[in-house]
Amino acid sequence: MNNIIKSDKIFIAKLEAVIYEYTGIDTDVIKSKTRKSEIVIIRFIQAWLMKKYTFMSLCSIGNHLGGRDHSTIIHVLKTIEDWYEQPKMFAPELKMLEAIEREVKI
Numbered sequence: 001m002n003n004i005i006k007s008d009k010i011f012i013a014k015l016e017a018v019i020y021e022y023t024g025i026d027t028d029v030i031k032s033k034t035r036k037s038e039i040v041i042i043r044f045i046q047a048w049l050m051k052k053y054t055f056m057s058l059c060s061i062g063n064h065l066g067g068r069d070h071s072t073i074i075h076v077l078k079t080i081e082d083w084y085e086q087p088k089m090f091a092p093e094l095k096m097l098e099a100i101e102r103e104v105k106i
Contacts, residue, residue, distance in 0.1 A: 008056055015053075031043075044076045049097075
């Protein structure tokens with residue numbers, strides 16, 4: 001996190017705390033290589049909110065989330081756009097995203 005500006009560091013710390021409070025899943029698990037769907041969804045939400053509320057590049061977001069490539073983050077952003085296009089199909093995911101977003105807003 002050395003190349004991240006101070007306000008982004010503060011936001012990320014708050015986001016990670018809110019995610020842990022909401023899900024009980026530790027940051028190290030989110031950053032791990034696991035592909036368990038419940039972890040992947042949370043990782044997607046974290047990436048989406050980091051892109052929305054920070055000045056971080058896709059590469060920086062990917063690096064923060066366990067060394068993922070920028071193209072993975074592009075895939076994440078497109079996936080969440082799909083959630084918004086089909087809200088009935090992805091209601092639980094959107095509900096979680098919106099609850100976390102409400103709690104973390106500065």
